[in-house]
Amino acid sequence: MQYRISFPHMGKYYIPIKKAMEAFVGNYGEVILPPPITKRTIELGALHSPDFVCVPFKYTLGNFIEALENGANVLFQIAGDCRLGFYSEVQEQILQDLDFDFTFHMMELNGKNAKGLYEVFKAMNPELTLPKVVSTLAVVVRIVYAMDGIEKYIRQNIGFEVEKGGFERIEKQFLAEIATAETMPQAGRIFKKYLKKLKTVALNKPAKPLRVGVVGELYVLMEPFSNYFIEKELAKFGIEVERFITASYLIFSTQHNVKKILKQADGYVSYEIGADGTDSVAKSVVMAKKGYDGIIHLKPFGCTPEVNSIPMVNKISEDFEIPVLYFSFDAQTSETGVKTRLEAFYDMLEMKKRGRAL
Numbered sequence: 001m002q003y004r005i006s007f008p009h010m011g012k013y014y015i016p017i018k019k020a021m022e023a024f025v026g027n028y029g030e031v032i033l034p035p036p037i038t039k040r041t042i043e044l045g046a047l048h049s050p051d052f053v054c055v056p057f058k059y060t061l062g063n064f065i066e067a068l069e070n071g072a073n074v075l076f077q078i079a080g081d082c083r084l085g086f087y088s089e090v091q092e093q094i095l096q097d098l099d100f101d102f103t104f105h106m107m108e109l110n111g112k113n114a115k116g117l118y119e120v121f122k123a124m125n126p127e128l129t130l131p132k133v134v135s136t137l138a139v140v141v142r143i144v145y146a147m148d149g150i151e152k153y154i155r156q157n158i159g160f161e162v163e164k165g166g167f168e169r170i171e172k173q174f175l176a177e178i179a180t181a182e183t184m185p186q187a188g189r190i191f192k193k194y195l196k197k198l199k200t201v202a203l204n205k206p207a208k209p210l211r212v213g214v215v216g217e218l219y220v221l222m223e224p225f226s227n228y229f230i231e232k233e234l235a236k237f238g239i240e241v242e243r244f245i246t247a248s249y250l251i252f253s254t255q256h257n258v259k260k261i262l263k264q265a266d267g268y269v270s271y272e273i274g275a276d277g278t279d280s281v282a283k284s285v286v287m288a289k290k291g292y293d294g295i296i297h298l299k300p301f302g303c304t305p306e307v308n309s310i311p312m313v314n315k316i317s318e319d320f321e322i323p324v325l326y327f328s329f330d331a332q333t334s335e336t337g338v339k340t341r342l343e344a345f346y347d348m349l350e351m352k353k354r355g356r357a358l
């Protein structure tokens with residue numbers, strides 16, 4: 001059997017995931033990327049999803065349908081400790097009811113799963129060895145760190161480019177080159193080369209620009225289509241953007257640890273409230289203490305862990321006098337509504353900074 005493997009999109013992370021899966025399946029299969037997310041993706045996903053399920057379910061179901069239409073026959077979904085843990089079973093059933101022919105695998109979202117991955121792929125590729133899985137994962141992890149490092153620099157500075165488009169051009173070249181890295185040192189060198197290039201881009205950045213932190217649920221934070229490209233929109237106003245949630249932070253960082261997160265939350269929450277909710281509180285505290293001008297909280301409609309975090313984020317907002325803008329996304333969210341609210345938020349932050357309001 002020729003294995004045609006696919007998995008849902010989440011930002012640009014398809015690059016390292018594809019690389020890893022190609023190495024694991026070897027000559028016994030190929031990776032079929034779902035087409036880039038479009039309106040059709042979310043419409044398809046929403047059409048076949050239970051109405052009240054959170055929006056990442058709908059997007060990823062749409063990705064699966066489009067990948068299956070393009071010939072995929074092995075699907076991977078991640079597991080998690082909220083409703084994400086039930087996605088696989090429900091999505092598998094929906095796709096079977098739609099008469100697709102495929103096998104479905106659920107993988108834990110953590111950095112210790114090399115053996116589980118090995119067993120799944122060994123069943124497809126008898127030549128695969130555990131050392132091959134481990135060495136591939138090492139390179140892929142370095143690539144993920146490199147991508148997150150480059151994105152961080154861009155997020156903080158793209159709003160201040162003198163000539164628009166420079167960062168995007170360099171990032172495109174970076175992504176093409178990092179995808180070819182075969183060793184950790186090679187990936188490290190590519191990262192350094194492109195960070196250096198990014199630093200040559202001329203900026204017109206004030207000494208104290210408006211700074212906004214984005215917190216919330218991991219999928220809507222990391223899949224820009226699902227948040228209406230909010231970071232790009234913020235950059236258009238000349239805002240420096242900070243976001244802590246990235247794949248490297250969630251999966252590999254020692255900082256993503258309940259005890260450390262609760263310590264950062266500084267009493268605003270004293271026990272875990274599920275998924276990224278605790279982190280949303282903790283990072284709101286961190287940014288409020290650092291004097292950020294505003295916080296944007298993103299969540300899928302009905303996401304219980306993030307709903308849980310809202311009273312504490314409100315309290316932080318009151319205590320530190322830091323404005324918070326909340327967005328709740330679903331398949332029918334209006335793009336115009338998002339842009340209008342962002343514009344109003346920006347105006348308010350600007351006035352506050354100049355001391356003309358609040």
Ligand code: SF4
Nearest residue numbers: 054082084275300303
């Ligand atoms: S964190 Fe929220 S939106 Fe994300 S999968 Fe869990 S319940 Fe759904």
